[in-house]
Amino acid sequence: MTILVTGGAGYIGSHMVHELLDAGEQVVVLDNLSTGFRFLVPSSVSFVAGSTGDNELVAKTIAQYRVSAIIHFAASLIVPESLSNPLGYYRNNTMNTCNLLGVAIEAGVKQFIFSSTAAVYGNATAAPVREDAPTAPISPYGSSKLMSEIILHDAGKAHGLRFVVLRYFNVAGADPKLRTGQATASATHLIKVACEAALGKRPRIDVFGTDYPTPDGTCMRDYIHVSDLARAHSAALAYLRRGGGNATFNCGYGQGASVLEVIDAVRRVSGNDFPVQIADRRAGDPPMLVANVDRIRATLDWRPQFQDLDTIVAHAYAWEKRLPGKRVTGAA
DSSP states (O other): OEEEEETTTSHHHHHHHHHHHHTTOEEEEEEOOSSOOGGGSOTTSEEEESOTTOHHHHHHHHHHTTEEEEEEOOOOOOHHHHHHOHHHHIIIIIIHHHHHHHHHHHHTOOEEEEEEEGGGGOSOSSSSBOTTSOOOOSSHHHHHHHHHHHHHHHHHHHHOOEEEEEEEOEEEOOOTTSSOOOOOTTOOOHHHHHHHHHTTSSSOEEEEOSOSSSTTSSOEEOEEEHHHHHHHHHHHHHHHHTTOOOEEEEESOSOOEEHHHHHHHHHHHHOOOOOEEEEOOOTTOOSEEOBOOHHHHHHSOOOOSOOOHHHHHHHHHHHHHHSOOOOOSOOO
């Protein structure tokens, strides 16, 4: 039986594909390449070009490859962009997830892992934040993911679909073997942006706000290595295969780093300095998001291997050095 990875040509999805291949699993990737890259998918993996919203194509893919489980990454994920294009986010993230679930249930797929986000918590009042904390997204991105979670819960109850929701905190780093990494030229992820600045691909890095209620005034996030995140998905799949019930887990390390701490880490690891410009706060940015990870560590067979900011930065920087191109305009 085969695992369908939607968005498998993207940053996190391509790491998942390598993780599954390393474990000897059969994999098929569905990706429309709107933000993904075909070169990130190993040539040995079956690739289907298209959208999760294309019901006919999804049904054909599930039948042709005898798909038994779906790991659903395909989504739009830039918070500021979601504020200016909310309908696009609800269409791509929520409606397409609903379509995918409908086809999967009709085809008899019984296991589903959903890529969600800490953005569902909004301005979380607790740090670290638990999975049962109130969900109050402050961006259409977060809302689109929360709506998808609700749909998934209802579909699970009605149709016997078994699922795991993984709420990512800030994903960073790259495959330690440098087989894949973040390749989007317009990426907004802080560690990638800082690595680009350290390599001269960007003229500077902007820090959006220094007046937050945090130790140094900049936003704090829980950065998780993308390879550890991929392993969390594998652990979730193993959990479902052994009969585990529907569940939601935070994916992070339970520790935060500020924007300025990340910039210092990139300077330290790269040995390069780069300009930093202070800018106004960016809409949709909560001051602090740090995961409570008690539930995932108690329930899944998952032990992080790269729980160190400098290691995350080192892998991201090594990957960025391999990528061609230089940004001559714009900033983070």
